[in-house]
Amino acid sequence: MSKLLEHLKEKHVFQDLTIPAGALHGIHAPGNYYPNLNKDQGFIATVLPITEPFFMEQEPVWHDFDQMCYFAGGDATQMDQLGGVVEFHLGDENGNLEKFIITKPTMVYIKAGMVHCPLNFVEVLDPKKPILFQDLTFAGVYRRFRPGSNQPLNEKFEPIEKIW
Numbered sequence: 001m002s003k004l005l006e007h008l009k010e011k012h013v014f015q016d017l018t019i020p021a022g023a024l025h026g027i028h029a030p031g032n033y034y035p036n037l038n039k040d041q042g043f044i045a046t047v048l049p050i051t052e053p054f055f056m057e058q059e060p061v062w063h064d065f066d067q068m069c070y071f072a073g074g075d076a077t078q079m080d081q082l083g084g085v086v087e088f089h090l091g092d093e094n095g096n097l098e099k100f101i102i103t104k105p106t107m108v109y110i111k112a113g114m115v116h117c118p119l120n121f122v123e124v125l126d127p128k129k130p131i132l133f134q135d136l137t138f139a140g141v142y143r144r145f146r147p148g149s150n151q152p153l154n155e156k157f158e159p160i161e162k163i164w
Contacts, residue, residue, distance in 0.1 A: 014034060017032050017033050017034055017035075018030050018031070018032060018033075019031040019032065019033050019046075019048070024048070025054075026050075026052075026054035026055075026056060026121075027048050027049070027050070028051050028052065029049040029051050029130065030049075031046065031047055031048040031049060032045075032046070032047040033045070033046050033047075034046075036140050036141075041140070042138060042139055042140040043136070043137070043138060043139075043140075044135075044136075044137040044139065044140075044142055045134070045135070045136050045137070046133075046134065046135040046137075047132060047133070047134045048132070048133045048134075048135075049074060049130035049131075049132055049133075050084070050121045050124055050130050050131040050132070050133055051124060051127040051130045052121075052124055052127060053084075053120075053121050053122055053123055053124060054120075054121055055118065055119075055120045055121075056119045056120070056121060056133075057117040057118055057119040058117075058118050059117060059118065059146065059157070060089065060091065060095060060097060060115050060116065060117050060118070060146070060147050061115070061116065061117050061144040061145060061146065061147075061153075062093075062112075062113055062114060062115045062116070062144070062145050062147060063110070063112060063113075063137075063139070063143060063144055063145070064112055064113070064139075064143065064145070064152075065112050065137060065138050065139035065143075066109070066110065066111055066112050066138045067109075067110040067135065067136065067137050067138065068107060068108070068109055068110070068134075068135075068136040069088070069107070069108045069110065069133070069134070069135055069136075070105075070106070070107045070108075070132075070133075070134040070136070071086055071088075071102050071105060071106045071107075071108075071131060071132075071133060071134075072105045072131070072132040072134065073105060073129065073131065073132070074128075074129040074130040074131065074132050075126075075129040079105065080104065080105065081104070081105075082102065082103055082104050082105055082106075082131060083124065083125045083126060083129050083130070083131055084103075084121065084122070084123045084124040084125050084131045085101065085102070085103055085121075085122040085123040086101075086102040086103075086119070086120070086121050086122060086131065087099055087100070087101060087102075087118070087119070087120040087122055088100050088102055088108065088116070088117075088118075088119050088120075089116060089117055089118050089119075090108070090110070090114065090115075090116050091114070091115040091116065092114070092115065093113055093114070093115065094115075094147075095115050095147035095148065096115075097115065115147050121133075142154070142155060143160065144157075
């Protein structure tokens with residue numbers, strides 16, 4: 001392998017980022033996770049196949065970074081179909097929420113400070129063609145906050161130290 005190829009692969013090509021089936025609550029098929037391996041980048045990406053209904057997030061939260069959530073269908077021959085029903089709540093900085101019913105492929109932009117969730121995957125029409133949930137986070141460290149609080153919490157809602 002050439003030095004250039006080695007360098008490019010180390011810095012720019014990331015493979016083997018699979019989340020095993022069952023590693024996350026409610027996720028029964030393998031997913032993918034890019035955990036900010038390039039520390040200069042400030043970006044985390046997760047792709048999860050949703051094969052059956054479940055409540056992914058039950059409490060409203062906000063982040064101190066921008067986030068994009070993409071809901072797509074798992075049938076590559078019908079990319080205009082979601083293959084299920086998702087309920088996703090969006091709100092304002094005061095915690096007022098509105099429920100969106102998602103039934104077709106949808107991208108949701110969540111500006112830093114915007115309250116969002118609960119997130120409920122209500123129906124999956126065919127587990128062999130799951131809903132693909134993509135969470136694109138524009139931060140080096142994933143943190144969440146409860147509405148009205150400045151205490152950062154991790155993915156399990158446990159307090160974490162401010163390190164920024």
